[in-house]
Amino acid sequence: xxxxxxxxxxxxxxxxxxxxxxxxEELLFSDCIRTSPKLSFPERLKELGKVAESLMQNWExxxxxxxxxxxxxxxxxxxxxxxxxxxxxxxxxxxxIPVLQYAPAAVKVAITGYxxxxxxxxxxxVTRLVQVPAGKRLDDEMDAIAVGITCLASSAQFGKTPxxxxx
Numbered sequence: 001x002x003x004x005x006x007x008x009x010x011x012x013x014x015x016x017x018x019x020x021x022x023x024x025e026e027l028l029f030s031d032c033i034r035t036s037p038k039l040s041f042p043e044r045l046k047e048l049g050k051v052a053e054s055l056m057q058n059w060e061x062x063x064x065x066x067x068x069x070x071x072x073x074x075x076x077x078x079x080x081x082x083x084x085x086x087x088x089x090x091x092x093x094x095x096x097i098p099v100l101q102y103a104p105a106a107v108k109v110a111i112t113g114y115x116x117x118x119x120x121x122x123x124x125x126v127t128r129l130v131q132v133p134a135g136k137r138l139d140d141e142m143d144a145i146a147v148g149i150t151c152l153a154s155s156a157q158f159g160k161t162p163x164x165x166x167x
Contacts, residue, residue: 001155002028004061004097005148006052007140008069008084010044011035013051014140017059018130018148025152027130029059032141041080049087056095063100064092065151067143070104102150107143110150122146 007014016030033051035044056064066088069081092099105115111125123142126132129149132142 001063001152002059002061003063003065003148003151003155004055004059005065005144005151006088007067007143007147008081008088009140010041010048010080010084011037012138012140013048013084014138014142014144015051015055016141016144016148017055017061018145018152020152025130025149027132027145027148030132030137030141030145032138041083045083045087048084049091052088052091053095056091056097061097063151063155064088064097065147066099066101067107067147068101068103100151100155102147102154107146107150110153111146119143 002017002019005016005018011034013033013035014030015033017028019026019028033048035047039047055061066085069078069085089099102110108117108122109115111117111129112121114121119139119142123137123139126142126145126149130145132145
């Protein structure tokens with residue numbers, strides 16, 4: 001199983017491609033895609049969509065995993081992130097790739113065993129669970145890797161083909 005995982009955002013979109021081989025998760029690619037604040041919001045969506053579509057075409061994932069939105073304060077930002085998620089969901093559907101969604105707390109439980117872990121704990125465990133190339137990584141990229149690991153771990157319960165849904 002190969003998963004394309006996203007930590008959705010319009011300024012920074014975390015992406016990761018992971019595959020389960022011989023019962024172990026392997027990171028194949030990860031990045032943090034940034035868009036310029038000088039671009040209009042529709043232009044940013046277009047740019048992110050192009051990157052996501054290219055990843056889907058080049059890597060041919062068997063599932064797309066998305067982190068659900070969790071915002072307490074800024075409704076405008078939450079709405080824009082929801083629009084990014086809409087673009088990603090649309091592209092996955094267009095390419096007939098199942099979409100699985102994970103709540104932030106579910107990702108933290110899967111990675112650290114505790115649903116209220118901080119970003120440092122998640123990052124530390126991600127680097128223990130998969131080999132992450134050396135270099136500075138933004139939180140968004142590490143979060144996408146965590147979402148991908150969660151998808152691969154939870155999909156093992158369902159067999160090779162993931163179901164579409166939310167965990």
